[in-house]
Amino acid sequence: xxxxICLLLAAVLSLSLTxxxxxxxxxxxxxxMDTYMSLVAxxxxxxxxxxxxxxxxxxxxxxxxxxxxxxDVARLNANGSAVxxxxxxxxxxxxxxxxEETGGAFxxxxxxxxxxxxxxxxxPRVPTREEIxxxxxxxxxEHVHLDGLNVSLDEGCTIxxxxxxxxxxxxxxxxxxxxxxxxxxxxxxxxxxxxxxxTADGQPWKVxxxxxxxxxxxxxxxHLSGAFVVTSGGYQRNFTGPDGTVYQHIIDPAxxxxxxxxxxxxxxxxxxxxxxxxxxxxxxxxxxYVMGEExxxxxxxxxxxxxxxVLVTADGRVLYTPGLKDCFDETEGxxxxxxxxxx
Amino acid sequence: MSTNxxxxxxxxxxxxxxxxxxVVLLAVAVALWFYLPKLQSGETTVVISAGGQETERVRxxxxxxxxxxxxxxxxxxxxxxDGVWVSHSDCPTQDCVHTGHITRAGQSIVCxxxxxxxxxxxxxxxxxxxxxx
Amino acid sequence: xxxxKWTTKNIALCAVLTALALGLSTLENMFPVSLAVxxxxxxxxxxxxxxxxxxxxLGAVPALVILFARCGLGSLFAGNVSAxxxxxxxxxCAMLVMIGLKHCRKLSIYGVSIGGAAAHNIGQMAAAxxxxxxxxxxxxxxxxxxxxxITGTLTGFVAALLFRAMAHVTLSH
Numbered sequence: 001x002x003x004x005i006c007l008l009l010a011a012v013l014s015l016s017l018t019x020x021x022x023x024x025x026x027x028x029x030x031x032x033m034d035t036y037m038s039l040v041a042x043x044x045x046x047x048x049x050x051x052x053x054x055x056x057x058x059x060x061x062x063x064x065x066x067x068x069x070x071x072d073v074a075r076l077n078a079n080g081s082a083v084x085x086x087x088x089x090x091x092x093x094x095x096x097x098x099x100e101e102t103g104g105a106f107x108x109x110x111x112x113x114x115x116x117x118x119x120x121x122x123x124p125r126v127p128t129r130e131e132i133x134x135x136x137x138x139x140x141x142e143h144v145h146l147d148g149l150n151v152s153l154d155e156g157c158t159i160x161x162x163x164x165x166x167x168x169x170x171x172x173x174x175x176x177x178x179x180x181x182x183x184x185x186x187x188x189x190x191x192x193x194x195x196x197x198x199t200a201d202g203q204p205w206k207v208x209x210x211x212x213x214x215x216x217x218x219x220x221x222x223h224l225s226g227a228f229v230v231t232s233g234g235y236q237r238n239f240t241g242p243d244g245t246v247y248q249h250i251i252d253p254a255x256x257x258x259x260x261x262x263x264x265x266x267x268x269x270x271x272x273x274x275x276x277x278x279x280x281x282x283x284x285x286x287x288x289y290v291m292g293e294e295x296x297x298x299x300x301x302x303x304x305x306x307x308x309x310v311l312v313t314a315d316g317r318v319l320y321t322p323g324l325k326d327c328f329d330e331t332e333g334x335x336x337x338x339x340x341x342x343x
Numbered sequence: 344m345s346t347n348x349x350x351x352x353x354x355x356x357x358x359x360x361x362x363x364x365x366v367v368l369l370a371v372a373v374a375l376w377f378y379l380p381k382l383q384s385g386e387t388t389v390v391i392s393a394g395g396q397e398t399e400r401v402r403x404x405x406x407x408x409x410x411x412x413x414x415x416x417x418x419x420x421x422x423x424x425d426g427v428w429v430s431h432s433d434c435p436t437q438d439c440v441h442t443g444h445i446t447r448a449g450q451s452i453v454c455x456x457x458x459x460x461x462x463x464x465x466x467x468x469x470x471x472x473x474x475x476x
Numbered sequence: 477x478x479x480x481k482w483t484t485k486n487i488a489l490c491a492v493l494t495a496l497a498l499g500l501s502t503l504e505n506m507f508p509v510s511l512a513v514x515x516x517x518x519x520x521x522x523x524x525x526x527x528x529x530x531x532x533x534l535g536a537v538p539a540l541v542i543l544f545a546r547c548g549l550g551s552l553f554a555g556n557v558s559a560x561x562x563x564x565x566x567x568x569c570a571m572l573v574m575i576g577l578k579h580c581r582k583l584s585i586y587g588v589s590i591g592g593a594a595a596h597n598i599g600q601m602a603a604a605x606x607x608x609x610x611x612x613x614x615x616x617x618x619x620x621x622x623x624x625x626i627t628g629t630l631t632g633f634v635a636a637l638l639f640r641a642m643a644h645v646t647l648s649h
Contacts, residue, residue: 029392029395029460030395031395031455031458034455035455036453036455036460038473040472040473122435122436186472186473188473188474188475191475191476192475193473193475195472195473199472202608205472205473206470206471206472206473207471207472207473207474207475208470208471208473208474208475209474209475209476210474210475210476212476215441215442215443216442216443216444216445216446216447216450218471218474219476221471229475230475231475231476233476236476265476267475267476350532350533350639350643351532351578351583351584351585351588351639352582352583352584352585353584353585353636353639353640354584354636355584355586356582356583356584356587358580358582358583358584358587359583359584359586359587359590361587362577362583362587362588362590362591363587363590363625366590366591366594366621366624366625366628367621367622367625369594369621370617370618370619370621370622371618373614373617373618373621374618377614377615377617377618378615
């Protein structure tokens with residue numbers, strides 16, 4: 001009798017134990033690429049995947065940062081030419097393609113103007129019209145000559161991959177996640193988010209888009225899996241000039257001045273861990289912000305198969321594309337008027 | 344015809360009670376294993392990390408503030424039981440001070456120059472998993 | 477219990493019991509307990525009466541054969557394969573535990589039946605975890621186990637009635 005009860009108990013317990021093995025969640029916070037990054041992984045080998053992701057991000061920063069003297073980008077800017085490795089060359093190819101697609105609203109050759117305004121430094125300043133006009137002719141992808149792994153820049157032209165480096169990093173993390181045994185996870189790389197699989201509760205990830213007008217509040221929430229969300233907005237980083245004008249950090253390649261947009265923020269959503277969707281989302285979000293509402297909506301209509309988006313306008317509307325209809329939660333009491341866009 | 348010798352007892356007895364008790368015990372064990380961790384993490388917790396290292400983990404209701412120095416900058420963190428905020432910082436960007444109060448699980452204050460993160464952790468809540476922007 | 481011989485009569489007996497089990501499953505699907513107790517997968521487990529009966533009257537092997545036939549045909553009728561995994565894992569767990577408990581001669585039909593009902597729920601839970609790929613459903617297990625005490629007692633009671641009614645009838649030879 002006792003023997004059998006023991007056996008039963010052991011059998012039942014071992015059954016429940018093998019069935020359990022609650023999914024392991026690991027988190028990792030890192031400071032890289034001039035921003036705060038948070039990585040979360042759920043499932044087998046979570047810690048290992050996060051370590052490799054972190055290493056990958058640091059390696060990328062060493063290659064792509066404009067301010068690290070030994071980086072590929074810094075050497076190219078200093079010497080006017082360079083031989084790149086395949087990864088960096090591919091990123092440059094994509095940057096050129098996105099510039100073309102967005103009619104120059106995204107442009108990596110904006111670097112001389114970024115430097116002039118001191119946007120990313122601790123001491124930004126408002127340059128004179130003459131200073132800006134002198135540098136504007138250097139902006140344009142026609143100054144970048146890429147042939148295989150060889151790249152050269154026209155005299156005075158420099159490049160800044162800051163607009164897509166984090167998107168590219170999120171692509172690399174997405175690839176590591178996709179090749180792993182993780183059941184879920186996300187990478188939040190300063191305005192660039194990639195969500196993989198499902199949460200430990202088996203649900204799609206809830207990605208909240210920051211309310212540009214109110215810290216700690218959200219404009220909306222998206223339920224996503226296997227997707228990139230990249231938000232660009234003037235509210236993220238800006239400075240106030242001596243006359244009280246607020247200058248934000250995204251420079252319009254057409255004018256050389258910080259973009260004056262009728263949008264407060266643009267979030268671009270792309271899908272799938274392959275094909276550089278994170279880089280695309282990063283480039284598009286910057287470009288659409290510079291374009292403004294009307295041109296952004298036109299651009300989406302022409303490329304509606306490629307991405308979804310959420311626009312927060314300065315006059316208090318939140319516009320979203322119909323592809324998000326089933327995963328879009330409005331924020332109650334946010335004061336925004338929510339409008340789905342017509343295809 | 345005779346009764347089949349393999350036929351069981353048909354009256355409830357104390358040995359049946361043992362089986363029933365075992366089932367109850369198993370139910371309680373699974374319930375404890377599954378629900379206890381959730382109950383324990385029910386309270387909002389303040390987690391402070393500096394330079395990638397967790398330096399403090401306190402329940403929000405027990406947290407009265409602290410001073411953290413990292414990367415050459417010092418942050419004065421204050422709390423009133425309901426929320427946490429950075430009242431003073433000598434960092435150049437002052438983003439941490441401008442973030443203001445955080446009160447809900449999932450929210451955080453990040454100081455990039457000092458590499459200090461103040462994060463509110465909590466139990467299963469309705470809040471988002473990740474915030475972009 | 478001696479091993480049952482696979483005579484025509486006994487094969488026919490197995491077929492009748494399988495049909496009975498299928499009938500009981502269908503019957504209880506028509507009056508779902510889950511309406512009264514809002515838990516996924518809650519069932520009276522009437523078909524378990526047949527399993528208990530077959531186990532004692534015919535032995536473990538015929539009882540297993542009836543179980544397989546019942547699960548296979550049942551999911552065929554319902555037309556879904558994931559139901560097969562659920563009923564098979566649940567039924568197998570219940571069967572194995574009851575075979576074990578049957579050896580404790582001091583246990584009455586109630587103890588065996590309760591053990592079987594609890595094991596049935598554990599097996600179904602395992603199926604749910606396999607199908608859903610996450611362990612969140614385990615939160616239901618304590619409640620399902622509690623319910624299995626009641627359903628196990630109930631099926632034990634019905635089985636006891638059955639054995640009493642058949643006290644002087646021998647089915648297999």
